Amino acid sequence: MDQSYVNWNGHHVKLTWLPNRMPNVALVTSVHGYCFLDEKIMLVKIDNRGFNMPGGHIEGNETPEQAFHREAYEEGYVKGEIKYLGTIEVNHSDNPLFDPNGIYPLIGYQLFYRMEITECLPFLRKNESLARIWVEPDQISYIIDDHPLTLKILETALKIK
Template identity: 30%
Template sequence: MKTFYDYYNNKIQLSFDDQPFNPEPKHVWVICRYRNKWLLTKHKNRGLEFPGGKVETNETPKQAAIREVQEETGGEVEGIQYIGQYFVTGKREKLAKNIYFAKVSAIQKQDSYFETDGPVLIDQLPSNIKCNETYSFIMKDDVLTHSLDYITKVIEPMYS
Protein backbone atom coordinates (compact mmCIF):
# COMPACT_ATOMS: atom_id res chain seq x y z
CA MET A 1 0.00 0.00 0.00
CA LYS A 2 1.13 3.51 -0.78
CA THR A 3 0.15 6.60 1.22
CA PHE A 4 0.52 10.19 0.02
CA TYR A 5 -1.41 13.45 -0.24
CA ASP A 6 -3.42 14.77 -3.18
CA TYR A 7 -3.60 18.19 -4.81
CA TYR A 8 -5.81 19.47 -1.95
CA ASN A 9 -3.68 17.86 0.78
CA ASN A 10 -6.19 15.04 1.41
CA LYS A 11 -4.67 11.77 2.58
CA ILE A 12 -4.67 9.08 -0.14
CA GLN A 13 -4.12 5.38 0.40
CA LEU A 14 -3.59 3.36 -2.79
CA SER A 15 -3.46 -0.39 -3.21
CA PHE A 16 -3.33 -2.73 -6.17
CA ASP A 17 -4.96 -5.51 -4.12
CA ASP A 18 -8.57 -6.54 -4.68
CA GLN A 19 -10.76 -3.78 -3.22
CA PRO A 20 -8.91 -3.46 0.11
CA PHE A 21 -10.77 -0.40 1.39
CA ASN A 22 -14.37 -1.09 0.38
CA PRO A 23 -15.89 -4.13 -1.37
CA GLU A 24 -18.65 -1.87 -2.76
CA PRO A 25 -17.03 1.45 -3.71
CA LYS A 26 -19.30 4.20 -4.95
CA HIS A 27 -16.77 5.79 -7.36
CA VAL A 28 -14.69 4.66 -10.34
CA TRP A 29 -11.86 6.07 -12.45
CA VAL A 30 -10.86 4.61 -15.82
CA ILE A 31 -7.47 4.98 -17.48
CA CYS A 32 -8.24 4.49 -21.18
CA ARG A 33 -6.29 3.66 -24.34
CA TYR A 34 -7.60 3.96 -27.88
CA ARG A 35 -5.39 3.14 -30.86
CA ASN A 36 -2.19 3.62 -28.80
CA LYS A 37 -3.35 7.00 -27.54
CA TRP A 38 -4.62 8.06 -24.14
CA LEU A 39 -8.36 8.72 -24.16
CA LEU A 40 -9.34 11.48 -21.77
CA THR A 41 -12.35 13.72 -21.44
CA LYS A 42 -12.54 17.45 -20.88
CA HIS A 43 -14.57 18.10 -17.75
CA LYS A 44 -16.39 21.41 -18.07
CA ASN A 45 -15.00 22.74 -14.77
CA ARG A 46 -11.92 20.70 -13.89
CA GLY A 47 -10.10 20.28 -17.22
CA LEU A 48 -8.63 17.18 -18.86
CA GLU A 49 -8.97 13.91 -16.97
CA PHE A 50 -9.64 10.23 -17.46
CA PRO A 51 -13.36 9.32 -17.32
CA GLY A 52 -14.94 8.37 -14.05
CA GLY A 53 -17.79 8.97 -11.70
CA LYS A 54 -20.30 7.48 -9.32
CA VAL A 55 -21.63 3.94 -9.24
CA GLU A 56 -25.40 4.06 -9.73
CA THR A 57 -28.00 1.98 -7.88
CA ASN A 58 -28.05 -1.70 -9.00
CA GLU A 59 -24.78 -1.24 -10.91
CA THR A 60 -21.43 -2.88 -10.22
CA PRO A 61 -18.30 -0.72 -10.18
CA LYS A 62 -17.16 -2.41 -13.42
CA GLN A 63 -20.49 -1.62 -15.09
CA ALA A 64 -20.18 1.98 -13.86
CA ALA A 65 -16.68 2.22 -15.32
CA ILE A 66 -17.87 1.04 -18.75
CA ARG A 67 -20.86 3.41 -18.62
CA GLU A 68 -18.73 6.40 -17.58
CA VAL A 69 -16.30 5.85 -20.49
CA GLN A 70 -19.24 5.72 -22.91
CA GLU A 71 -21.05 8.73 -21.43
CA GLU A 72 -18.01 11.00 -21.15
CA THR A 73 -16.11 10.03 -24.31
CA GLY A 74 -18.41 8.00 -26.57
CA GLY A 75 -15.87 5.19 -26.17
CA GLU A 76 -16.88 1.57 -26.68
CA VAL A 77 -14.94 -0.53 -24.17
CA GLU A 78 -13.63 -3.77 -25.65
CA GLY A 79 -11.69 -4.83 -22.58
CA ILE A 80 -11.53 -3.57 -19.02
CA GLN A 81 -9.50 -4.66 -16.04
CA TYR A 82 -9.59 -3.70 -12.40
CA ILE A 83 -6.14 -2.52 -11.34
CA GLY A 84 -6.56 -1.03 -7.88
CA GLN A 85 -8.48 1.00 -5.38
CA TYR A 86 -7.72 4.18 -3.51
CA PHE A 87 -9.19 5.72 -0.40
CA VAL A 88 -9.44 9.47 0.06
CA THR A 89 -9.68 10.91 3.56
CA GLY A 90 -10.97 14.36 2.78
CA LYS A 91 -11.92 17.26 4.98
CA ARG A 92 -15.64 16.70 4.33
CA GLU A 93 -15.91 13.07 3.25
CA LYS A 94 -14.14 9.75 2.86
CA LEU A 95 -14.48 7.72 -0.30
CA ALA A 96 -13.11 4.63 -1.99
CA LYS A 97 -12.62 4.63 -5.75
CA ASN A 98 -11.86 1.66 -8.00
CA ILE A 99 -9.29 2.19 -10.75
CA TYR A 100 -9.68 0.40 -14.08
CA PHE A 101 -7.65 0.14 -17.26
CA ALA A 102 -9.76 0.01 -20.42
CA LYS A 103 -9.03 -0.65 -24.06
CA VAL A 104 -11.48 1.21 -26.28
CA SER A 105 -12.34 -0.17 -29.73
CA ALA A 106 -14.30 2.78 -31.16
CA ILE A 107 -15.43 6.29 -30.30
CA GLN A 108 -18.97 7.26 -31.24
CA LYS A 109 -19.99 10.90 -31.69
CA GLN A 110 -22.73 11.84 -29.21
CA ASP A 111 -25.10 14.78 -28.80
CA SER A 112 -24.20 14.98 -25.12
CA TYR A 113 -21.19 13.94 -23.05
CA PHE A 114 -22.95 14.82 -19.78
CA GLU A 115 -20.72 17.02 -17.58
CA THR A 116 -17.86 16.90 -20.08
CA ASP A 117 -17.05 18.32 -23.50
CA GLY A 118 -16.28 14.86 -24.85
CA PRO A 119 -13.24 12.86 -25.89
CA VAL A 120 -9.67 14.11 -26.07
CA LEU A 121 -6.94 11.90 -27.53
CA ILE A 122 -3.29 12.49 -26.72
CA ASP A 123 -0.16 10.59 -27.67
CA GLN A 124 1.67 11.15 -24.41
CA LEU A 125 0.80 12.51 -20.99
CA PRO A 126 2.96 15.55 -20.18
CA SER A 127 5.81 15.08 -17.71
CA ASN A 128 4.81 18.36 -16.01
CA ILE A 129 1.17 17.37 -15.52
CA LYS A 130 1.18 18.47 -11.86
CA CYS A 131 1.92 22.07 -12.95
CA ASN A 132 -0.21 22.04 -16.09
CA GLU A 133 -3.42 24.07 -15.69
CA THR A 134 -5.05 22.21 -18.61
CA TYR A 135 -5.38 19.07 -16.47
CA SER A 136 -7.83 18.33 -13.67
CA PHE A 137 -6.68 18.02 -10.06
CA ILE A 138 -7.60 14.31 -10.35
CA MET A 139 -4.61 13.87 -12.68
CA LYS A 140 -2.15 15.67 -10.38
CA ASP A 141 -1.53 13.23 -7.56
CA ASP A 142 0.43 10.02 -7.34
CA VAL A 143 -2.60 7.79 -8.04
CA LEU A 144 -1.94 8.43 -11.74
CA THR A 145 1.82 7.97 -11.46
CA HIS A 146 1.57 4.66 -9.57
CA SER A 147 -1.31 3.41 -11.75
CA LEU A 148 0.60 4.07 -14.98
CA ASP A 149 3.61 2.26 -13.52
CA TYR A 150 1.39 -0.70 -12.57
CA ILE A 151 -0.16 -0.79 -16.06
CA THR A 152 3.31 -0.76 -17.67
CA LYS A 153 4.77 -3.47 -15.41
CA VAL A 154 1.78 -5.76 -14.82
CA ILE A 155 -1.12 -5.19 -17.22
CA GLU A 156 0.55 -4.50 -20.57
CA PRO A 157 2.86 -7.57 -20.39
CA MET A 158 -0.30 -9.72 -20.13
CA TYR A 159 -1.37 -8.44 -23.58
CA SER A 160 2.07 -9.00 -25.17
Protein backbone atom coordinates (compact mmCIF):
# COMPACT_ATOMS: atom_id res chain seq x y z
CA MET A 1 0.00 0.00 0.00
CA ASP A 2 1.50 3.31 -1.13
CA GLN A 3 0.51 6.59 0.52
CA SER A 4 1.26 10.24 -0.02
CA TYR A 5 0.06 13.55 1.38
CA VAL A 6 -0.71 16.35 -1.06
CA ASN A 7 -1.61 19.99 -0.78
CA TRP A 8 -4.54 20.62 -3.11
CA ASN A 9 -5.37 24.34 -2.98
CA GLY A 10 -4.47 24.52 0.71
CA HIS A 11 -6.20 21.25 1.57
CA HIS A 12 -3.97 18.66 3.32
CA VAL A 13 -5.18 15.37 1.80
CA LYS A 14 -3.95 11.80 2.30
CA LEU A 15 -3.87 9.63 -0.84
CA THR A 16 -3.55 5.84 -0.78
CA TRP A 17 -3.04 3.74 -3.93
CA LEU A 18 -5.06 0.51 -3.80
CA PRO A 19 -4.32 -1.57 -6.92
CA ASN A 20 -7.08 -3.91 -8.13
CA ARG A 21 -9.50 -2.76 -5.40
CA MET A 22 -12.95 -1.55 -6.40
CA PRO A 23 -14.61 0.73 -3.83
CA ASN A 24 -18.28 1.46 -3.37
CA VAL A 25 -19.16 3.25 -6.64
CA ALA A 26 -21.30 5.76 -4.70
CA LEU A 27 -18.05 7.15 -3.21
CA VAL A 28 -16.23 7.52 -6.54
CA THR A 29 -15.48 11.17 -7.23
CA SER A 30 -13.66 10.80 -10.57
CA VAL A 31 -12.16 8.45 -13.17
CA HIS A 32 -8.79 8.74 -14.92
CA GLY A 33 -6.44 6.67 -17.01
CA TYR A 34 -3.32 6.18 -19.04
CA CYS A 35 -4.08 5.81 -22.75
CA PHE A 36 -1.54 3.86 -24.83
CA LEU A 37 -0.89 3.91 -28.58
CA ASP A 38 2.20 2.26 -30.07
CA GLU A 39 3.84 1.99 -26.61
CA LYS A 40 3.47 5.74 -26.02
CA ILE A 41 1.14 7.43 -23.54
CA MET A 42 -1.27 10.17 -24.48
CA LEU A 43 -1.35 13.16 -22.15
CA VAL A 44 -3.71 16.09 -22.47
CA LYS A 45 -3.23 19.69 -21.42
CA ILE A 46 -6.27 21.00 -19.59
CA ASP A 47 -6.68 24.73 -19.16
CA ASN A 48 -5.06 25.83 -15.85
CA ARG A 49 -3.98 22.27 -14.94
CA GLY A 50 -1.03 21.43 -17.19
CA PHE A 51 -0.47 18.04 -18.82
CA ASN A 52 -2.00 14.96 -17.25
CA MET A 53 -3.87 11.79 -18.11
CA PRO A 54 -7.48 12.28 -19.22
CA GLY A 55 -10.19 12.02 -16.61
CA GLY A 56 -13.03 13.66 -14.80
CA HIS A 57 -16.30 13.25 -12.95
CA ILE A 58 -19.03 10.69 -13.55
CA GLU A 59 -22.11 12.34 -15.06
CA GLY A 60 -25.74 11.33 -14.63
CA ASN A 61 -26.30 7.59 -14.66
CA GLU A 62 -22.94 6.70 -16.21
CA THR A 63 -20.94 3.76 -14.98
CA PRO A 64 -17.31 4.53 -14.15
CA GLU A 65 -16.29 2.76 -17.35
CA GLN A 66 -18.66 4.85 -19.47
CA ALA A 67 -17.38 8.00 -17.77
CA PHE A 68 -13.76 7.14 -18.54
CA HIS A 69 -14.56 6.37 -22.18
CA ARG A 70 -16.34 9.73 -22.44
CA GLU A 71 -13.53 11.65 -20.75
CA ALA A 72 -10.85 10.04 -22.96
CA TYR A 73 -12.87 11.01 -26.02
CA GLU A 74 -13.73 14.54 -24.86
CA GLU A 75 -10.20 15.38 -23.72
CA GLY A 76 -8.03 13.33 -26.06
CA TYR A 77 -10.28 12.36 -28.98
CA VAL A 78 -9.45 8.67 -28.57
CA LYS A 79 -11.45 5.48 -28.19
CA GLY A 80 -10.29 2.08 -27.05
CA GLU A 81 -10.47 -0.94 -24.83
CA ILE A 82 -10.00 -0.36 -21.09
CA LYS A 83 -8.84 -2.41 -18.12
CA TYR A 84 -9.30 -1.41 -14.50
CA LEU A 85 -6.08 -0.75 -12.56
CA GLY A 86 -7.18 0.31 -9.08
CA THR A 87 -8.21 3.27 -6.98
CA ILE A 88 -6.76 6.11 -5.00
CA GLU A 89 -8.47 6.63 -1.68
CA VAL A 90 -8.76 10.38 -1.08
CA ASN A 91 -8.94 10.90 2.67
CA HIS A 92 -9.71 14.31 4.17
CA SER A 93 -9.54 13.18 7.82
CA ASP A 94 -6.39 15.25 8.43
CA ASN A 95 -7.64 18.21 6.37
CA PRO A 96 -8.60 21.12 8.66
CA LEU A 97 -10.26 22.88 5.69
CA PHE A 98 -12.57 19.96 4.85
CA ASP A 99 -16.18 21.07 4.37
CA PRO A 100 -18.58 18.28 5.42
CA ASN A 101 -21.31 20.06 3.45
CA GLY A 102 -19.15 20.32 0.32
CA ILE A 103 -19.29 18.25 -2.84
CA TYR A 104 -16.65 15.70 -1.79
CA PRO A 105 -17.02 12.96 0.84
CA LEU A 106 -14.64 12.70 3.80
CA ILE A 107 -13.25 9.59 2.12
CA GLY A 108 -13.74 9.31 -1.62
CA TYR A 109 -12.16 7.40 -4.48
CA GLN A 110 -10.60 8.09 -7.86
CA LEU A 111 -10.65 5.13 -10.24
CA PHE A 112 -7.86 4.47 -12.75
CA TYR A 113 -7.83 2.58 -16.04
CA ARG A 114 -5.47 1.61 -18.83
CA MET A 115 -6.78 2.18 -22.35
CA GLU A 116 -5.43 0.53 -25.45
CA ILE A 117 -6.32 3.09 -28.08
CA THR A 118 -8.07 1.57 -31.08
CA GLU A 119 -9.19 4.82 -32.68
CA CYS A 120 -7.30 8.13 -32.64
CA LEU A 121 -9.39 10.94 -34.08
CA PRO A 122 -8.32 14.47 -35.10
CA PHE A 123 -7.71 16.71 -32.10
CA LEU A 124 -10.36 19.44 -32.31
CA ARG A 125 -10.03 21.45 -29.06
CA LYS A 126 -13.82 21.60 -28.73
CA ASN A 127 -13.83 20.74 -25.04
CA GLU A 128 -11.56 21.77 -22.16
CA SER A 129 -8.30 20.31 -23.49
CA LEU A 130 -5.81 22.57 -25.23
CA ALA A 131 -3.26 20.01 -26.48
CA ARG A 132 -2.55 16.30 -26.82
CA ILE A 133 0.97 14.86 -26.71
CA TRP A 134 2.50 11.38 -26.95
CA VAL A 135 5.10 10.50 -24.33
CA GLU A 136 7.44 7.60 -23.69
CA PRO A 137 6.51 5.98 -20.34
CA ASP A 138 9.92 6.75 -18.83
CA GLN A 139 9.34 10.48 -19.47
CA ILE A 140 6.06 10.78 -17.54
CA SER A 141 7.78 11.89 -14.32
CA TYR A 142 9.21 14.92 -16.16
CA ILE A 143 5.80 16.06 -17.40
CA ILE A 144 3.20 15.18 -14.76
CA ASP A 145 3.88 16.91 -11.46
CA ASP A 146 0.76 15.89 -9.58
CA HIS A 147 1.71 13.48 -6.78
CA PRO A 148 4.06 10.48 -6.35
CA LEU A 149 1.22 7.97 -6.72
CA THR A 150 0.93 8.94 -10.40
CA LEU A 151 4.06 6.86 -11.01
CA LYS A 152 2.73 3.93 -8.94
CA ILE A 153 -0.38 3.93 -11.14
CA LEU A 154 1.86 3.98 -14.22
CA GLU A 155 3.84 1.00 -12.87
CA THR A 156 0.56 -0.91 -12.55
CA ALA A 157 -0.54 0.15 -16.06
CA LEU A 158 2.75 -1.01 -17.60
CA LYS A 159 2.35 -4.49 -16.07
CA ILE A 160 -1.08 -4.96 -17.68
CA LYS A 161 -1.48 -5.38 -21.42
